[in-house]
Amino acid sequence: MKKTALITGACINTGVAIVEKFASEGWDVVFTGRSIEKVQEAENDYRAKFPEVQILGYALDSLIDERTVNEKAVDDVFNDLDSKGIFIDTLICNAADQGLNMKVFENPLTDFQRVLNTNVTWNLCLSEHAAARMKEQGGGNIIFVNSNTAYRAIPDRVAYIASKGGQLGMMRALAMDLGQYNIRVNAILPGMIKTDRWDKNPDFYAKVPSRYTPIGDVAVGADIADAAWYFAAHARNTTGAELVVDGGNTIQLYPIIPEE
Secondary structure: OOOEEEEOOOOOHHHHHHHHHHHHOOOEEEEEEOOHHHHHHHHHHHHHHOOOOOEEEEEOOOEEEOOEEOHHHHHHHHHHHHHOOOOOOEEEEOOOOOOOOEOOOOOOHHHHHHHHHHHHHHHHHHHHHHHHHHHHHOOEEEEEEOOHHHOOOOOOEHHHHHHHHHHHHHHHHHHHHHHHHOEEEEEEEEOOEOOHHHHHOHHHHHHOHHHOOOOOOOEOHHHHHHHHHHHHHOOOOOOOOEEEEOOOHHHOOOOOOOOO
16 A cells, blocks of 8 residues: 655755655655745645655645744645545654744744744644544554754854754653554754755855865765655664764764864
8 A cells, every 4th residue: 555754844955855755765744834826836846856656735824923823724735645545654844943043132032932833842743633544544654854953053043943942852751652553752863954054154154163074075866855754664673763964973973174
């Protein structure tokens, strides 16, 4: 029987790579993005590239406002999937609020709430809706695209780092609570990824210390997609686990920057 993955934040960057990995393996794909125009454009591109599989996109906003998760929108998506007879075997929570340039003493508390509500509360909402259906169908997978910053702090990202630490705790709790229903819950911890931000800010990324990894390279989206595929397709007896994909950045006390 053909399987289906639901991938959030899949109109750009790593989300695109995850969609393409699962579609190339013959899975049907449901994906989300914030903008209806971008979702429609991505849907057309995916369908042209992978005509053998079913591709379905939804515009989905995580929040109504900084304090309020858009639970109704999540409910509407899953009800629509139910009406179409589509069961989500694997949920991949990839979308995130990056919480960039968040200054202690300067940003309002609502900025912090916005990031935590998107990266933790909204992902719990998605997970609960998916897991309720997985329970009835005999099992499934939930995969969080987390971050190595859950363990290693970087400047001016307090909300993002707090959210990723909280998301890991939530992942472990869900793995414990959902294991009895044959639902596995795991997390991928990327480090730096060559996304569009890499291309748009070459001067910054040419000098940033975290680019100097023990293996001498930085991840691309396909590396994260491969990790998601491992959890979904191969890790039958793995739950509550963290897979770090950061070129070894987390293991080093400090980067070795070559002298020019």
